Amino acid sequence: xxxxxxxxxxxxxxxxxxxxxxxxxxxxxxxxxxxxxxxxxxxxxxxxxxxxxxxxxxxxxxxxxxxxxxxxxxxxxxxxxxxxxxxxxxxxxxxxxxxxxxxxxxxxxxxxxxxxxxxxxxxxxxxxxxxxxx
Numbered sequence: 001x002x003x004x005x006x007x008x009x010x011x012x013x014x015x016x017x018x019x020x021x022x023x024x025x026x027x028x029x030x031x032x033x034x035x036x037x038x039x040x041x042x043x044x045x046x047x048x049x050x051x052x053x054x055x056x057x058x059x060x061x062x063x064x065x066x067x068x069x070x071x072x073x074x075x076x077x078x079x080x081x082x083x084x085x086x087x088x089x090x091x092x093x094x095x096x097x098x099x100x101x102x103x104x105x106x107x108x109x110x111x112x113x114x115x116x117x118x119x120x121x122x123x124x125x126x127x128x129x130x131x132x133x134x
Contacts (some may be wrong), residue, residue: 014093017086027086034079 021027036042054061 011094011097013090013097016093017090021086030079030082034083037076037079 005027053065053086058064
């Protein structure tokens with residue numbers, strides 16, 4: 001006996017969002033920045049750069065450093081919000097798709113239940129009817 005292994009199916013809403021992301025260059029860039037900013041490499045690089053700056057490059061780095069860190073925080077929070085907005089849109093599309101699939105499944109189950117009830121009633125009627133030989 002041979003069994004065929006099917007690859008796992010991906011959710012249509014995910015495939016739709018992935019296709020939209022592949023088409024949009026700006027989303028590619030935002031994804032790359034968000035991915036890097038959410039990594040430990042981002043932390044290591046910043047720790048080294050800020051330490052080097054404070055120790056060797058400036059005698060009083062605090063004002064300039066505060067400005068740079070504030071600007072970076074503004075941009076990074078914008079990328080986080082872009083990601084959250086896209087995630088919310090994906091969740092909405094997935095929920096819509098899931099709702100439609102569940103409604104279709106409910107419709108099919110209702111039809112099957114009605115057909116079973118009809119067949120059961122017909123079988124019951126056929127069994128309980130008196131036969132001519134009695």
